[in-house]
Amino acid sequence: NAGVTQTPKFQVLKTGQSMTLQCAQDMNHNSMYWYRQDPGMGLRLIYYSASEGTTDKGEVPNGYNVSRLNKREFSLRLESAAPSQTSVYFCASSEASSGAYNEQFFGPGTRLTVL
Amino acid sequence: QKEVEQNSGPLSVPEGAIASLNCTYSDRVSQSFFWYRQYSGKSPELIMSIYSNGDKEDGRFTAQLNKASQYVSLLIRDSQPSDSATYLCAVYNFNKFYFGSGTKLNVKP
Numbered sequence: 001n002a003g004v005t006q007t008p009k010f011q012v013l014k015t016g017q018s019m020t021l022q023c024a025q026d027m028n029h030n031s032m033y034w035y036r037q038d039p040g041m042g043l044r045l046i047y048y049s050a051s052e053g054t055t056d057k058g059e060v061p062n063g064y065n066v067s068r069l070n071k072r073e074f075s076l077r078l079e080s081a082a083p084s085q086t087s088v089y090f091c092a093s094s095e096a097s098s099g100a101y102n103e104q105f106f107g108p109g110t111r112l113t114v115l
Numbered sequence: 116q117k118e119v120e121q122n123s124g125p126l127s128v129p130e131g132a133i134a135s136l137n138c139t140y141s142d143r144v145s146q147s148f149f150w151y152r153q154y155s156g157k158s159p160e161l162i163m164s165i166y167s168n169g170d171k172e173d174g175r176f177t178a179q180l181n182k183a184s185q186y187v188s189l190l191i192r193d194s195q196p197s198d199s200a201t202y203l204c205a206v207y208n209f210n211k212f213y214f215g216s217g218t219k220l221n222v223k224p
């Protein structure tokens with residue numbers, strides 16, 4: 001099993017360009033998440049999908065949109081990239097949308113630079 | 116007030132010593148607690164999960180949970196240079212995971 005995969009690994013954009021970050025998991029997990037990680041800021045939740053067909057905002061949703069394409073795939077879109085969106089983006093998944101036993105696993109990350 | 120608080124460190128310990136990492140959380144109804152290890156330039160890797168009060172041991176790692184004090188800790192016995200990384204504490208609550216900013220651990224040979 002590959003676990004959680006993300007594409008691309010690296011990306012450089014110019015201000016105003018758009019792009020979509022792809023994420024897929026093969027663990028049959030219900031919930032999927034998008035985080036960004038900036039130096040000294042820890043992991044901040046952008047959006048999450050508790051189950052197929054639902055999405056909700058996290059702590060820092062502005063400037064992003066998401067699509068839960070099916071149970072396996074959860075994409076993150078930047079419509080008009082800004083330098084403040086330069087960050088490392090992680091996708092993660094977990095088995096249950098509620099309940100105590102709910103370990104979360106991360107993909108390898110996408111390093112995005114917006115010039 | 117942040118949901119999850121950790122001392123940013125760095126915490127320096129000699130090889131073979133016990134490293135003690137601490138975390139406090141603000142929401143009393145939090146359900147599950149996790150420790151992740153993150154090497155520089157890599158993604159977080161789950162190393163321990165704990166769901167009930169007390170200790171949970173896995174190899175050289177012991178997680179401790181005290182819900183009354185809203186406190187989670189991670190002990191690393193016989194620390195190795197390969198344990199040098201940033202350790203993230205995470206708390207699960209109502210469909211979301213809340214992460215601390217992480218504690219950087221340096222294990223000196």
